[in-house]
Amino acid sequence: MTYRIFHLGIEIENTLGEQVSEFAERIFDLYTEMENSVRDLTGEISGALTIGASTTIAEYMLPALLGEFKNQYPDINLRLKVSNSEGIVSMVEHNVIDLGIVEAPVTNKNLIVEVCHDDHLVVVTAPNHELARRGTRVKPAELIQYPFVCREEGSGTREVITQYLIDQNVNPAEMNYCMELGSPEALKGAVETDMGISILSRSTIVKELKLNTLAELQLDPSLSRPFSFVRQRQKFRVRIMEELLEFAHAYCQRQK
Structure with a gap:
């Protein structure tokens, strides 16, 4: 069996690969726990996040949402990539972006999909x-x-x-x-x-x-149709992504 370590972009086969994969996941989990604990203690919410959105969402929904989010968290650096839904899902699958927002159904079972807006x-x-x-x-x-x-x-x-x-x-x-x-x-x-x-x-x-x-x-x-957040199931979540997801869900509720 081949084990792919998404965050490192490498593949290792057999038992060695299984052990390396398990250790890598534990390391990333510990890193995330450490990062979140430090930021919880300091109250700091900063860092960079790369978002991908399909054309309709990027042009008509995201400007207001990201503008409000940036006003609330000025130390966060947001990067936006725009493509059609198929292209955005591909970017998530290949770790080009941290979080995708699409307007079409997502069939890849390895991705987490959360509906945010109808x-x-x-x-x-x-x-x-x-x-x-x-x-x-x-x-x-x-x-x-x-x-x-x-x-x-x-x-x-x-x-x-x-x-x-x-x-x-x-x-x-x-x-x-x-x-x-x-x-x-x-x-x-x-x-x-x-x-x-x-x-x-x-x-x-x-x-x-x-x-x-x-x-x-x-x-x-x-x-x-639903607008949905899409992200890697294996990818560790940092505080900045948690904050954006929570903010976006609240924003979409206000728009109903």
Whole structure:
């Protein structure tokens, strides 16, 4: 059997590997206990934490959350990497980041996944689109009648929409995908010019709804998805991560 020591990035086989792995885990546990004890005694919360977030979360949720967190803990150095959900999960798996926040289901059983927020998705059209003028809820089967602007492969939003269509007995292959774009901002721009309709997180279109440059319609049945924290099961947790997770959970509760 091969034992991988995640924090050291090495693999050792057989009984020797098992013993080294056990000692390494004990060392990391003791280090974490020491670090947390010292900071508990001094009241110090400092250090660096690398966070990864999918595009929608990084652009529309994290700025306010991390801004409040940084104001409360000014000695913490935060680094943010942005990718789609698939890319963020890969970064967590390979220890590129300490903590990921994604909008798609995570299937890797070696990762710890904690839901922090439920996100509501809606149909988005140009204000003069016939669906907007009709103003009623949209059935999933109706979506195939219109050009559809979608996110790229690997996007959490696209994955959630695809699964929703399948669950509602709509074949995703029948969708009239007219354009594939890599960010919510680019997608909104395409819909504003009436190149097609789309499905987006409502949190991404608040400004456009106020300016009347986009219109929203509810799906029937409605569609929501969880935003989740993702981290290594084997990775030791330092005080700074504990504080961020606790702060983020409280922040998400306030946003409900």
